[in-house]
Amino acid sequence: MSIREDALQGTITPLFQECAAREGVSVESLIAGIADGTICLPKNAHHDFDRVMAIGKGLSTKVNANIGASRDLPEIGQELQKLCVCLKAGADAVMDLSMGGNLNEIRREILKSCPIPLGTVPIYQSIAEIVEQQGKKIGEVTVDHIFRTIEEQAKDGVDFMTIHCGITRNTLERIRNHQRLMGVVSRGGSFTIEWMSYNNKENPMYERFDDLLAILKEHEVTLSLGDGIRPGCLADATDRGQVQELIHLGELTQRAWEAGVQVMIEGPGHMPMDQIAANILLQKRLCHGAPFYVLGPLVTDIAPGYDHITGAIGGAIAAAAGADFLCYVTPAEHLKLPSPEDVHEGVIASRIAAHAADIVKGVPGAFDQDIAMAKCRNNLDWKGQIDLSVDPQKARRYRDEGGSYKGDACSMCGSYCAIKVYKQAMSPKRQDQTGK
Ligand code: SF4
Incomplete structure (x- = not known):
């Protein structure tokens, strides 16, 4: 029985009791939120950790911090140090976005030391393995390889995964005809589009969505439906491609819920302040109230070195309008892999944004x-x-x-x-x- 199925049956499990106590809400309201999809509780069946939390309606706004080694800086030690910084600064979740070094070892070491939910973007590993280790092209990764990576990470205990299921040929047609200023800036989104273009095929994560759901359900992984077409500059915000992908994400949300899988939706990106509340409304309407996980949004493009501030301004506006989960942005955004100090600054900035929003959301305390x-x-x-x-x-x-x-x-x-x-x-x- 999955977490979602337990909630649908109204079963009060020890996990629900623990989470409700931590969130300061009644177990009944937590279960009702998980059952109607407005709350998700990311916890893999194979990952035992202390700080169980939930994301969504009626709960405090949560903060995620991205860590992970790159090809140029593949050291695991620094990433474990960043994990400690995230925990000390008060992050509610972390994502391991490693694309350099021994990816399995890095993820497993992070998982061992991680008392909060851990997320990943599995396609990063699939691509890094075939490009770095096998010298192949991005488009040459096989669908089996992608699914194998997802399953392996699920078995390891990853609590939530960002998967870019909503990009389709239809979406690409929309972008081609619309002429974006910055094209696609999501790494996972660009990998997906390159694979589709190289192979002249539909997105396999969209085509084989049911197979994907079966893996996620078996290991109790929450699906974070990635926004591969998110705007990478203010000029591209709320365009046809972004909205088209969101429509797909809404359809996929219902299919995931029917399969017993918990869902959250990733959101923009870069966005002028006067479009943020409208985007939250659009996401909540099109995705049936599913929790919204926003990346920033960054409210201006001109502040490299200070994007933890541009992200916190957007995050506060987004969360006050109903966004549930803020992905931090560090001062290193757009410039380099963040240092531990950058990670600290990023988590604190996002926590300030989340708290400012919680005051007007009426979050108890x-x-x-x-x-x-x-x-x-x-x-x-x-x-x-x-x-x-x-x-x-x-x-x-x-x-x-x-x-x-x-x-x-x-x-x-x-x-x-x-x-x-x-x-x-x-x-x-x-x-x-x-x-x-
Ligand atoms: S009012 Fe008093 S406490 Fe506040 S800034 Fe001035 S000296 Fe400091």
Whole structure:
């Protein structure tokens, strides 16, 4: 029985109880959300981990961090270090996007040390194996090889997989006739399109969708339906190709649910701020309320080096409008493989976006954190402020660097501290003196 089937039958399992307690919701509401597809609980049958969580309607906005070795930087040590950074910074899930080094070893080592759900994009491994190890072309990977990789990763315990099932010949026709400024920027999307073009065939992940679902169901892998046609610049946002793929993803969502497989939908990408809420509405309508996993979105194209900020702005708007899961963006985006420091910055930026959205989503406890911080600020309680902050280490370092007002106000206004001046003005002693 899969997680989805348990939910459809209303069976209260220990997994549902554990997850509901962690999410701070009733087990009944969690089960109802999984049954109607508006919530997914990514947990592979072969991966036991501590921080079970769910994604979707009525729950806090979750944050994913991508790690993974590249051909130029294939060291597993650095990726395990990044995993530690993600966990310390508060990521809810990680994805291993490795395309360099020993891919099986890297994934298995990450899985061993991973107390949160792990995702992958299996086609990365299939392509890396035939290009790097066999010297072949992308289009020469066989469909069997792709399915073998998916099955192997599922058996290893991968909790959710991004698979680009929604790109079809029909979608490509739409892009060809529309002339995008930046074409396709999704790595998995570009591999899929190259394979289709080289072999002059339909997308095998679309054609053999039922076979794919059988593997995912057997090992309890949540399907993250990839947005291979996501816009790679503001000028391409919400175009025909993107919307066409989303229509397919909505159809595939229903088929996956009928097969007992949990689903989430990946989303854009790069997008002007005034299109974000409309895209969330479109996704929720076309995909029957399935959880939405947004990559950013980045609200401007001109900030390389600061794309954790452009992504956090878009992520906050998206999540406030109903997106459920934010994929972080690091300052290294568009420039290089992120360092551990970049990973830290990216997770923190996305967590700020997620929390800002949770306040207006009415997620229980979210606003209380801001009330608690405001009380500490008003009392000049520096320890309390640091403990409550999203990045206590950075807050403490800045406080320590602040200079001579450590015990009381801070070096921003020093003896002119507005909080102190106001309290003095409103003190009972002063009121008595003025007779008011
Ligand atoms: S000195 Fe200024 S910035 Fe610092 S706590 Fe007081 S009012 Fe705030």
